[in-house]
Amino acid sequence: MNTDYISDDHFHDECGVFGVFGHPEAANLTYLGLYALQHRGQESAGIVSSDGHDLNVHRAMGEVEEIFIPSVLLKLPGHSAIGHTRYSTAGDKAILNAQPIMIDCNKGKIAVGHNGNLTNAADWRRKLEHRGSIFQTNSDTEVIVHLIARSQARNLSGALGDALNQVEGAYSLLVLTHDELYAVRDPRGFRPLVLGKLPSPDGQDAWVVASETCAFDLLDATYVREVEPGEMVRISRSGIESIRFSPPKPHQYCIFEHVYFSRPDSIIFGRSVTHSREMLGRLLAQEHPVEADMVVPIPDSGVPAAIGYSLESKIPFRMGLIRNHYIGRTFIEPSQAIRNFGVKLKLNPVRELVAGQRVVLVDDSIVRGTTSRKLVRMMRDAGAKEVHMRISCPPTISPCYYGVDTPTREELIASSNSPEQIRQYLGADSLGYLSLDGLKRSVNDTQGKFCTSCYTGNYPTDLVQLEVRESSSNGKTIEPVTVVHET
Numbered sequence: 001m002n003t004d005y006i007s008d009d010h011f012h013d014e015c016g017v018f019g020v021f022g023h024p025e026a027a028n029l030t031y032l033g034l035y036a037l038q039h040r041g042q043e044s045a046g047i048v049s050s051d052g053h054d055l056n057v058h059r060a061m062g063e064v065e066e067i068f069i070p071s072v073l074l075k076l077p078g079h080s081a082i083g084h085t086r087y088s089t090a091g092d093k094a095i096l097n098a099q100p101i102m103i104d105c106n107k108g109k110i111a112v113g114h115n116g117n118l119t120n121a122a123d124w125r126r127k128l129e130h131r132g133s134i135f136q137t138n139s140d141t142e143v144i145v146h147l148i149a150r151s152q153a154r155n156l157s158g159a160l161g162d163a164l165n166q167v168e169g170a171y172s173l174l175v176l177t178h179d180e181l182y183a184v185r186d187p188r189g190f191r192p193l194v195l196g197k198l199p200s201p202d203g204q205d206a207w208v209v210a211s212e213t214c215a216f217d218l219l220d221a222t223y224v225r226e227v228e229p230g231e232m233v234r235i236s237r238s239g240i241e242s243i244r245f246s247p248p249k250p251h252q253y254c255i256f257e258h259v260y261f262s263r264p265d266s267i268i269f270g271r272s273v274t275h276s277r278e279m280l281g282r283l284l285a286q287e288h289p290v291e292a293d294m295v296v297p298i299p300d301s302g303v304p305a306a307i308g309y310s311l312e313s314k315i316p317f318r319m320g321l322i323r324n325h326y327i328g329r330t331f332i333e334p335s336q337a338i339r340n341f342g343v344k345l346k347l348n349p350v351r352e353l354v355a356g357q358r359v360v361l362v363d364d365s366i367v368r369g370t371t372s373r374k375l376v377r378m379m380r381d382a383g384a385k386e387v388h389m390r391i392s393c394p395p396t397i398s399p400c401y402y403g404v405d406t407p408t409r410e411e412l413i414a415s416s417n418s419p420e421q422i423r424q425y426l427g428a429d430s431l432g433y434l435s436l437d438g439l440k441r442s443v444n445d446t447q448g449k450f451c452t453s454c455y456t457g458n459y460p461t462d463l464v465q466l467e468v469r470e471s472s473s474n475g476k477t478i479e480p481v482t483v484v485h486e487t
Contacts, residue, residue, distance in 0.1 A: 034064045207240065321348070357385060365391060373427060388432075398415065419431055
C-alpha cells in the first residue's frame, strides 16, 4: 500500500534504497529503481553517482519523478550509483536529512544510504559531539558516517565493520566510493536487501542492489539472492566479495513488510508477499467467519488479504470502495463543513454495490482508529445493512523502534482498548483481528525468525527492552530516549 493513503490510520516505512555497479547508465537505472520503490517513501529522494574519480550528488524534497528530470540525470555520470527515497517523521522534513549522505574523510569520498533505525544513535551522537564531531543532520545515518571516519582500520570494509559493530538496531545500507559499492544488512536482518544482476552493454554483468525485488522486475534484472543478515557484500571491478562483519544473532525479519509495507509483487525474506497476504486473509476467514454478502477491501492495502478472505469464506469479493490515485499534497477544504472530507478525497463507496448488503471490510491494520471509524460510517451512509471489520494482523499495541514510523503507545488505540471497545468506537457490527499464531503461520515462521514486537511489546534488542522496562516501572511513557526516528 502506498504511504500517501490516509495518514492518521496507517504506518509509514522509512525508506527504500537502490544501487547499481558496472553499468554506463547507472544513474538512470537508479532513478528507475527508486521509482519502483516510491511506495517506501515520498518526502525526499537522492542519487549519488561515481564516474570512477569523483562522486556527484543530487538530493531534493518531493517524489522521484519530479526530482530526477533528464537535465538532472545528465549531471550524474558514471558506471555506479546509489539512490534513496525517504519518508520522514513529522518535524523532520528538511532537505538536510535527505539521503544518500555524502562525506569527504580520511577514507576518501563516501556516500551512504540507510533504511532502518539505530536504537543507540542518540547515545553515540552525544559521545561523538563530546569528542568534537560536528553533525550536519539529525539523522542517525550520520552517526555511522562519523564512526567510519574515526575508525583506525586501513580499508573501508574494515572501517565499516568497526562502525557497525558499535551500533544497535536495524540497518540495510548501501555505501558508494569512487570505485566500490557495499551492500550491508544488520545481523538480525530487520529490513530486506536483495542482490541482482543485469547485462551491461560492455558484455559484463552489472550488479544491482535494492530494498525489494519489484525494482529488479522494472529493469529486467535477475534476482540472485538476499544480502544475508550480518553480511557485507563488496562489489568492485574485480567482482563480488562476501564479508561477515558481525557474530551471528537471532534473525528478526520485520513481519510488517509482509503485512503491509512491501509491494505485493516483491519477494521479501525469500517469500512472495502476495502469497503471504492471501494467507493472512484465508486464516482471518477461518478465525473470524461471518455471514455476509460481500468482502470489500480497503484499497490498496487490504486487497490481497480480502481476496484470501473471499476465497476461504466463499463470500464474493467486490470493490465496494474506490480509491482516488491522483491525490496531490495539499487541499483547500471548502468552508462549508463536509463530513469525513479528508477520507472522501481518497476513498468513496460504490452505493449501488453496498446498499442493503452485509459487508466485510478488510484492512491490514488499525493504528489510531480514526480512519477506520470514518470508513465504517461511510459504508453505513451508503446503505450497508451490516459492516463487519476484519484486520489481517493482531492488535498493534507497541511502537516500532526499527525503522517504522509508528505513533507513540498512547496514540495506538489497541494499547489501551480491548477489541470489543475498539469495535464500539468504530461503530462496526463485529471486529476480528488475526491472531499472532495466524500471522506467523501466514509467513511460515516456524522458527521464530520474524520480529513481532509491535504486537507483543517484546523487543529483540537489549537497549529498547531495558528502556521499556525502566519506563514501565516508573509509570512513564514507553518511549526510549535513545531512539531517533530516521532511516
